[in-house]
Every structure is written in structure tokens, then in C-alpha cells.
Amino acid sequence: MSDFAAPIHRRLRPRPPEPPRSAARARDDWRLILVIFAFVLFYATLSLRMTLVALSVPAEPTLGAFAHADPVRGAITDRHGRLLAANLPAYSLYAHPGEMHDPERSAKALAGIFGDMAEAEIYALLTDERRFVWIRRPVTPRQKVQIQDIGEPGLLFGHRDLRFYPAGRVAAHLVGSVKAEREAVRYAELVGQGGVERHFDNRLRDPARSGDPLPLTIDLSAQAALADVLDGEKRRLGAKGAAGILLEVETGEVVAMVSLPDFDPNIRPSEKDKRAGKSPRFNRAVQGVYELGSVFKPLTAAMALDAGAATPDSLIETGDPIRWGRQRVRDMHRMPPLMTVTDIVRRSSNVGSARLALMVTTPRFKSYLDALGMFDPSPLEIAEARGSRPLLPPKWTELSTMNIAFGHGLAVSPMHLAAAYATVANGGRRVVPTLRKGHVPEGAGEPVFSPRASRQVLAMLRAVVTDGTGRRARAEGYELGGKTGTADKPREDGRGYARDRVLATFATVFPISEPKYVLIVTMDEPTDRSGAYPSRQASRTAAPAVREAVRRMAPILGLRPRPDLVPIALDAPEAAPAALAVAANAAGLVAGTTGVSGPEDAQAPAAAVAAPSQQPAPMPMPRPGRP
Numbered sequence: 001m002s003d004f005a006a007p008i009h010r011r012l013r014p015r016p017p018e019p020p021r022s023a024a025r026a027r028d029d030w031r032l033i034l035v036i037f038a039f040v041l042f043y044a045t046l047s048l049r050m051t052l053v054a055l056s057v058p059a060e061p062t063l064g065a066f067a068h069a070d071p072v073r074g075a076i077t078d079r080h081g082r083l084l085a086a087n088l089p090a091y092s093l094y095a096h097p098g099e100m101h102d103p104e105r106s107a108k109a110l111a112g113i114f115g116d117m118a119e120a121e122i123y124a125l126l127t128d129e130r131r132f133v134w135i136r137r138p139v140t141p142r143q144k145v146q147i148q149d150i151g152e153p154g155l156l157f158g159h160r161d162l163r164f165y166p167a168g169r170v171a172a173h174l175v176g177s178v179k180a181e182r183e184a185v186r187y188a189e190l191v192g193q194g195g196v197e198r199h200f201d202n203r204l205r206d207p208a209r210s211g212d213p214l215p216l217t218i219d220l221s222a223q224a225a226l227a228d229v230l231d232g233e234k235r236r237l238g239a240k241g242a243a244g245i246l247l248e249v250e251t252g253e254v255v256a257m258v259s260l261p262d263f264d265p266n267i268r269p270s271e272k273d274k275r276a277g278k279s280p281r282f283n284r285a286v287q288g289v290y291e292l293g294s295v296f297k298p299l300t301a302a303m304a305l306d307a308g309a310a311t312p313d314s315l316i317e318t319g320d321p322i323r324w325g326r327q328r329v330r331d332m333h334r335m336p337p338l339m340t341v342t343d344i345v346r347r348s349s350n351v352g353s354a355r356l357a358l359m360v361t362t363p364r365f366k367s368y369l370d371a372l373g374m375f376d377p378s379p380l381e382i383a384e385a386r387g388s389r390p391l392l393p394p395k396w397t398e399l400s401t402m403n404i405a406f407g408h409g410l411a412v413s414p415m416h417l418a419a420a421y422a423t424v425a426n427g428g429r430r431v432v433p434t435l436r437k438g439h440v441p442e443g444a445g446e447p448v449f450s451p452r453a454s455r456q457v458l459a460m461l462r463a464v465v466t467d468g469t470g471r472r473a474r475a476e477g478y479e480l481g482g483k484t485g486t487a488d489k490p491r492e493d494g495r496g497y498a499r500d501r502v503l504a505t506f507a508t509v510f511p512i513s514e515p516k517y518v519l520i521v522t523m524d525e526p527t528d529r530s531g532a533y534p535s536r537q538a539s540r541t542a543a544p545a546v547r548e549a550v551r552r553m554a555p556i557l558g559l560r561p562r563p564d565l566v567p568i569a570l571d572a573p574e575a576a577p578a579a580l581a582v583a584a585n586a587a588g589l590v591a592g593t594t595g596v597s598g599p600e601d602a603q604a605p606a607a608a609v610a611a612p613s614q615q616p617a618p619m620p621m622p623r624p625g626r627p
Helices: 021-055 103-113 119-126 141-148 168-175 195-199 220-237 293-307 341-346 350-360 362-371 398-405 414-425 451-467 542-556 578-586
Strands: 083-095 133-139 155-164 178-181 189-192 241-248 254-260 315-317 322-324 327-329 338-340 481-490 497-510 517-524
Touching (some): 083 141, 083 168, 133 155, 141 155, 168 195, 168 220, 168 254, 220 241, 220 254, 220 517, 220 542, 241 414, 293 341, 293 350, 293 362, 293 398, 293 414, 293 451, 293 481, 293 497, 322 350, 322 398, 327 398, 338 341, 350 362, 350 398, 362 398, 414 497, 414 517, 451 481, 451 497, 497 542, 517 542
Antiparallel strands (some): 083 133, 083 155, 178 189, 241 254, 241 517, 315 338, 322 327, 481 497, 497 517
């Protein structure tokens, strides 16, 4: 707006005097000085910071918990103090790619030192655009010397503990391994990745107990002997895998536990090792759950004897198959029309075991299995055991009871089976497996079977080895008792059972007169070709492996062969009530009973085909037996 347009009183107002030109120049000079000073201070601070970064060693953030102390991890030993796992001083190798003089020559030299790393892979790291790259963690002292001889200033070292497993593959699944977390150049925290390392991770990482080794119940010598035997038998039989467990009867302490194929915990796992179900790190002894077949028959007999439903000499009808609607429970071979309970176990009759289970009644049968721990994950102190839950029938009927009586329709781990056999062997008191020396697990010692029933079943197990399906397990001088079990494997698509794939198991107690140990051996898809015809049966595959394992381990365990063995002492023979022979029929539970069948060996598991609505989704009911 012009002065003429403004109101008259504003046009007549006098203007303030302007400040002197010298004062305005002084004010502007001070403002300029302040701006220049701010810029100088900012760039000086930035330059100083960049100088400090350039002069310092590149590092990732350090561990807050170990800023002033090295991370620690306690050692693990066997029952005799022999080392299973310990920390050794080592190094980590990293590089500053911008400081590399000859990355091509260095990559070639490093590939020669690290046989599992390709030259192209190392060269890509040494020429990376980043200022800092990891090359190898950890590096042994010998490898460090070899790397220093390369003379490359861009290759640098940090301190790092190395977890070393002296037993290597022998105790791999049991001990487990570690991995590094929250890594820095000078520190790395080792965390348990499986097995005992993971289960006792907090205890092993406790600085207050770093000098106190964790003792396990394992005997490293027995562990090595069992691993060697199973590896040889696995190769001989062309088996897909194998598992073995040696358990003390009185304490439940695991003396040896093997799973094949195995792995070397001193070597970092490759990507293919991490695939579920295909990994050699899969622990078949505790992590896998299987239908184990006829090894369940002695447990069924123990239930019938303890419940008072039968005696060892009771006569049970075993002639014709048991019909349940359109389904049948039958034996693989022709059996006598009447058999004693002892003969049902000795000759492995599916029909006889099914009748015994019905005589016990389904509710009580389930309560026995529950008391044996068959419905819960194994409480063994190993990471993989707690996450492996048995597979039960979705709808439990009398048909389910009959199938489970001879080892089908219920999938458990070999460790579950070992604990159940130890319970029978120690007088009927429950055995809970443990890896902690001197530890008494919760529930151990609770009565499951009577001592009388326990002794009677031990005599049946001895008869299986002396004159039954387990004759090939006889080890002269060591008085074995046991039971074979050959279970057809379910098809991968869930539609019934495969015709040519089995899981062969032998469960043994020795010495049978004074039980000290239970040994379980399981072979996955074995085939014995040493006879006139190939055989997949446990009597020809798992039983010979048990015999050789006992021969190798018994001297290590302090058991001498005894040529003067006497039969196991039993109570006086009891009269078999005639009514027991037809108890199942009288109860109105079964239709169609009179007939025959024969010995299990060469028994394939096999007996009933359940209706689709009654079978567990992951476990189809067993198909009829094969000759």
C-alpha cells in the first residue's frame, strides 16, 4: 500500500531513526563468526570420530553378559570320569577385504587348510564390499599357524572357545552339540543344540559351576562296543537305521544309548543334516516312536498274571482267528487249539495275547500301560525325549486293546520299551530311565506288577531264548531271556502297511536269574541273506545282534560267563483253572473261537485290520500276517 493510501495519522507518524551503519556491521560479523565456529566444531568432531573408527579393530557388538569375562561352559564326563565334552582354546578368523593384498592367492591357500570350504566361496568373501566378513569359526591353533604363514595382513584372528567331543560319533546323539550365539570378534556364547548339551544348558553355562563337570550314567567303553556291533550289523543286513539301549534294572541308569546313522558333533551340520526325518541327528532311541510288534506280548502276559486273570499254565484258546465285525485277529502260522500262557509268549501267538488282554479288560489294560509310562513322553534328560509323545488310538475300543496286546496300534520309543522291560525285571517296581548318576526320578519304584508275576514272566522270557523264537540270541554263559518283535511299517501315504519293510526288535534281560541289565536292539528295514532265503524277521536280524552285543559288553560291565547256570527259580506250579480257557468267550466279547496257528518265528507282525474309523491317523492297523 502506498503512503497516499494510508490513513492520515499513519502518514504523519515520524519514522524511527536508523542504527548507525558501524553497529549493524558488528552485529553481522558476530553472527558469521558463530556460524563458522559451529561448522568447524561439527566437522572437527566428525573427523575425530572417523579417525578413531579407522584406527580401531572392526568388531560386532560385544556380549553384554560377558563384557568383562570370557563365556564359560562346563565339561561333561561319563560315569568313570572320562571326558565326553569340554572347551578348548581356539580362534575365529575374519577379514578386512579392503586390506587384502592378494585375495586370489589367499583364497587358494585357505581352501587347502579348510577342506570343506570351496576356493570360490572364500574368494567371494575376501573380495566382498563390506569392511568386515567372517571367514571361519572356530579355527584350531594349528590352523591359525598355517594361516599366519600365508602372510596376508587382511586376515585377522579373534579369541574363541572350541567345544570338543573326544568320543566323536560314539556318543553323538546322547551328548548333542552346541552352536554359537551373540557372536563378537572376541567373544561367543556357546548354547546347547541337542542332547544333554541342550537339556542341561543352564547348568553348563553357569560360571559358578564351570569347574564342576557334569557326570552322566554312560559307560563310554560299553557305548563304543554297542555302537560298533550295531554299525557292523546294520551294514551286514543293509538296514536303513538301528538303535540300541542298555539300561540298569535297579536304578534305571542308561549305560549305553546308540542311534544309527550318527554324526560327528565336532563338525558343523550341513543344510541336508537339518531336514526333519532325514537327518542323521534324528535320535531313533528316544525321538522316534514306532509300533514295536511282539515284544509287547510279555507285558500283556504280566498284566494277566498280575490281575489274576491267568497263571503261567492256564489254557487259552488259540485255534481260530478272533472275529470282530469284519475284522480278524489271527496268527501267522497254525497254532495248537489250546496253549498255556507260557507257550503264548514262547511261540508268540497273536490270538493268545489278544485273548489275555480281553481277560484283563480294556480299562485295566489301559491303566497298566499308563503306569508303565506308555502314554507320556520319556522323562529321560535329553532334549529330544521330551518332545516325542507316543501315538495312541484316537478311539480306544476292544479291537484296539487286542491289537496293542501284540504290539500294534500304539507307537512308542525304544526307550519306553526298555523302561517297561526293566520294570518287569526288577520285581514289578516302575523304572524311570535317567542319565544323571545317582539321581532317583519322580515315580521310580512305584509298584506296577507283583513280584510273583515278574518272576513268572522272566521264566517265559528265558523259554523264548532256550526253546522259542529267540534261539539265535543265546550267548553261552550269560543266561539271556528276551523276546522278538517284527512289526510291519506303515506306508508313507498312510494307507495300510508296506509289504517289504519291517522294524525288527529284540528285547533282552540278562542275567535272567539275577537281572541286572535290559538291552533293546531295533533294526530298521533289515534283511538277512545268509540263509537259504532272505528273511526280515527279528529272530534272524535283531537277535544275532543282541547276542554279539552281550558278548562284547558283558566283560566291560564286570559279568563273567558262567557255565554252571541254573534255571531261574519260580514259585511252585499252579493249577490252571479250566474256566480260564474260555474266559473271553464267556464274557461275550469275542465271536468265532476254535482253531489253530503256529510259531512267530519267522513271524512278521501281523494280525488285525482295523476299520478306518478306529485306526490312528498316523498308524494304520496291521494287515493280516504273511508267511
